[in-house]
Amino acid sequence: MRFDNKVAIVTGGSSGIGFETGQRLSSEGARVYNLDIAESEAVASKFIHCDVSSFEQIQNAVQSVIAAEGKIDALFANAGIHKFGTIEETAIEDMEKVISINCFGIFYLLKAVLPVMRKQESGSILLMGSDQSFVGKGSSSVYGMSKGAVAQLTKSTAIDYAPFNIRVNCICPGTCETGILKRAVGEFNQLTGVSELEILQMLENAQPIKRIAKPSEIASLACYLLSSENSFMTGALVPVDGGYTCQ
Template identity: 45%
Template sequence: MAKVAIVTGGSKGIGRAIVSGLLSKGYEVYNLDIGQGDQGHFIRCDVTKSIDVNAAVKTVIDQFGRIDTLICNAGIHFSGNIENTSTEELDNVFAINVKGSVNAIQACLPVMKSQQNGSIVLMGSDQCHIAKPNSFAYNLSKHALASVGKTTAIDYASFNIRANVICAGTTETPLYHQAIDNYCARSGANKEDIHKEEAALQPLGRIAQPEEIADLALFLASDKARFITGSLYNIDGGYTAK
């Protein structure tokens, strides 16, 4: 029997790479996203709305009767310090990055509890550990996700449900390019120069590719990681070791 996985935000970037990787391992994969995906089973879903998430998860359960893996990947980036981040902007970052993950976890926990098994992977960031300039709201949301992962791991270990957080460093995704484009538009900087500067900041001399982050997600979802829970996994080219 094929294992069943849900990936939020699986249409682009790291999420798309995760969906592709899970499919290659024989999973039935559901991608919950607001933008059309081209792999697996796609359900249009706004993760900030619990009614949408609950309906999507019910669709999965009605078809397969189980959920083995939930990967909470949906998220947005936002640049700004505390002074120039509005209440509305802060609410939006938290609604997607944190509430979206909470909604998905809450919807999946009942079936995982009933089957006495499940793996939850949250897409954190190197900013689960450190601060970066002009990253108040984003950094706050990623620290919150670290807490979600650890508390969920403790609260549901007795059900054999594991929860772990991937602390990814700078990764070449559409989100990455959008952030650089926005910065260049504001500052007049050259995009290629900024890209080179970002690579040079990493001890390994480059930024990550989505497939590399996906490989870690697949491992944490698998039975090979069956004794790993409540962990924050750095995959950042050595950035946070400096």
């Protein structure tokens, strides 16, 4: 199996893409640690309560994994939140929350995990980007800003740590059936009055493939990107978006 005797950390692994990825990693032999604020029913991973916007909590969680396993082979920095709104519609506290999780959370994870992987001289890291790492969307100022930042962090980190046999890539999903999408659709409904059914139909029609993704489809690519099968890939932004960004 691709992840036999491998130790993997997945943030936000209690639901959606993180959950599906953790399940698949475990089924392929990995010992998976799920860092999340909400406990999961998944028996395939070990849960550690962790708010990724707190560097102290991340440090403690990573040290717990090291104490138990002695190494970290793979990291999927998946945890994130969404916020609809133009700049004027976005409250400062909402902007700060999105950035603290989507940007600071990933930076903190890298800060805690990279020294471990550098000492090992091996590791595979996957950051959660978005189709908005490539293109802009209306009423998505702060979310788009955060995912643009993740894209650049991927590239610079990949360059810095390539000499240590550490690969850093970024998966960039399009619209996907997750709790984040459900909350975003509800938020857009409140802002515009457009029904949730109409919003979902609009989202489906916006994709050349004419549907939205399932978390398992994103997880399949995530596991490939974390595996040694793509041993010559680093610094890549990989779209999995039903053709949305190729239009």
